[in-house]
Amino acid sequence: GENVEQHPSTLSVQEGDSAVIKCTYSDSASNYFPWYKQELGKRPQLIIDIRSNVGEKKDQRIAVTLNKTAKHFSLHITETQPEDSAVYFCAASSSNYQLIWGAGTKLIIKP
Amino acid sequence: DAGITQSPRHKVTETGTPVTLRCHQTENHRYMYWYRQDPGHGLRLIHYSYGVKDTDKGEVSDGYSVSRSKTEDFLLTLESATSSQTSVYFCAISAQSMSSYNEQFFGPGTRLTVL
Numbered sequence: 001g002e003n004v005e006q007h008p009s010t011l012s013v014q015e016g017d018s019a020v021i022k023c024t025y026s027d028s029a030s031n032y033f034p035w036y037k038q039e040l041g042k043r044p045q046l047i048i049d050i051r052s053n054v055g056e057k058k059d060q061r062i063a064v065t066l067n068k069t070a071k072h073f074s075l076h077i078t079e080t081q082p083e084d085s086a087v088y089f090c091a092a093s094s095s096n097y098q099l100i101w102g103a104g105t106k107l108i109i110k111p
Numbered sequence: 112d113a114g115i116t117q118s119p120r121h122k123v124t125e126t127g128t129p130v131t132l133r134c135h136q137t138e139n140h141r142y143m144y145w146y147r148q149d150p151g152h153g154l155r156l157i158h159y160s161y162g163v164k165d166t167d168k169g170e171v172s173d174g175y176s177v178s179r180s181k182t183e184d185f186l187l188t189l190e191s192a193t194s195s196q197t198s199v200y201f202c203a204i205s206a207q208s209m210s211s212y213n214e215q216f217f218g219p220g221t222r223l224t225v226l
Contacts, residue, residue, distance in 0.1 A: 032213055034213075034214065034215075043201060043217040043218065043219055043220055044154070044201070044217050045217070046214060046215075046216070049214065089153060089154065093213045096167075097142055097159070097161060097205075097213060098144075098156060098159065098169070098213070099213055099215060101153050101154045101155075102153065103151075103152070103153045104153045
């Protein structure tokens with residue numbers, strides 16, 4: 001069936017460095033790829049998304065890239081800050097109005 | 112946050128009792144979803160609704176039922192709660208249409224403990 005693989009499961013970076021989280025998807029018909037951030041004890045919140053007709057999208061310190069041929073997309077966070085510490089989820093749209101979710105990446109920002 | 116509320120926010124119940132969780136939205140979005148979140152499993156879809164009285168199963172629907180009699184309310188019922196259903200439950204809504212995209216917005220969650 002459809003699935004999304006997300007790596008790494010845990011990522012620890014020094015404050016100020018960059019962080020990259022990668023996802024691969026199986027359904028070639030997927031056309032929408034959101035990223036969510038979930039802080040401890042809070043709800044997942046949409047931070048950035050990309051449509052299949054776009055290769056890259058930026059919003060201040062975060063960016064997402066999409067490679068449709070290889071069926072993978074990535075989240076890039078530059079100049080990381082303590083408030084970036086959270087669990088990040090990627091997802092891909094499926095044909096029946098659902099999102100197929102990655103397992104999550106715990107991002108730890110070391111001071 | 113989008114106009115989504117969940118009730119109750121916390122519940123402790125005993126094995127074998129029925130439990131109903133409520134999701135209420137003020138956005139008039141067509142699609143509503145129930146997820147559960149457990150450590151090491153991310154977000155898993157239980158059931159979803161694509162309109163009033165229109166629902167379908169997700170990947171972990173066993174032991175759960177849903178109802179949607181109004182656009183704004185989506186109820187999740189655990190018919191006979193078990194300890195394996197101890198989890199955090201999130202409701203989500205989406206305004207997607209046949210040709211648009213599936214931006215989902217989440218409610219605050221309900222922490223359910225089954226003893």
